[in-house]
Amino acid sequence: MRRRRGLSAEEARLWAGVARSAIPLKGRSYPPLPPEVRVEKPATPAKPAAKPNAVLAPVRPKHEPPVYLSQHAIEKPTRRKLAKGRLAIDARIDLHEMTQQRAHDALVGFLRQSQAMGLRHVLVITGRGGTAGSAFGSRGVLRRVVPQWFTGPEFRPLVSGFDSAERHHGGDGALYVRVRRPR
Structure with missing residues (x-):
């Protein structure tokens, strides 16, 4: 026992x-x-002084969501409608198994075509990526870089907002994207 x-x-x-x-x-x-x-904290050793010419990069914790420059998230009511299927996803693109360059080119072409066709909400599937020790060596590169691309000058005229997708649409490995109306 x-x-x-x-x-x-x-x-x-x-x-x-x-x-x-x-x-x-x-x-x-x-x-x-x-x-x-009460738990006494052990005394922390003094940190060595940094070299005067050293450039220190800002450290962001891994759990903190990335900051998107000049992009707005999709409004909550719209996102909720997309997630529940009450607002149709007009088109989708799957970037699995693509290199960064090929995925970038495919995504630009897809978003330009979506904008020309007057589509408003699309789904971009990046994939979640494997673990560092996976058989393919993938670590979710596209998952990390696609949101960065959206903040760049090439995508700004095409994308007015984006947000992570719900689980049944791909979860962490997909993004809802609102296509900007043509000018």
């Missing part, structure tokens, strides 16, 4: 907080809160 491990002080404190959010049964009371456990 397995022995159950007891709750740590932090787990007990969290559980008591959750239990206090519920109404207790008749004849029962709220569980007592255990005393808080």
Whole structure:
């Protein structure tokens, strides 16, 4: 028979907080809160001084979403309609297995054609990419660079906004794109 491990002080404190959010049964009371456990942080060693001529690049955490310059996200009501299928996706392009140059050329041509045809909302499928150790060595390059392309001067006249797609349209590996109206 397995022995159950007891709750740590932090787990007990969290559980008591959750239990206090519920109404207790008749004849029962709220569980007592255990005393808080203070954890002393170890002293951090002093950082060495940077070289005076060194150029430090800004560091962004991996979980922070990328910042898109001068592009607007698709409005929430429009995005919700696209996701639920109440607003049709006029066309789609799949960039899987393409090199960056080939994908760039195909995407420019697709968006120019979509704009000429008067299409408003399209789906661009970039793929999610594999892990660093995958058989193909792919790490989602197109997934990262396509949003950067949209902020560039070549795509600005074609794209008025974009946002990540819902799971059933490709999730992290696809983008809803609003095509700019021709001038």
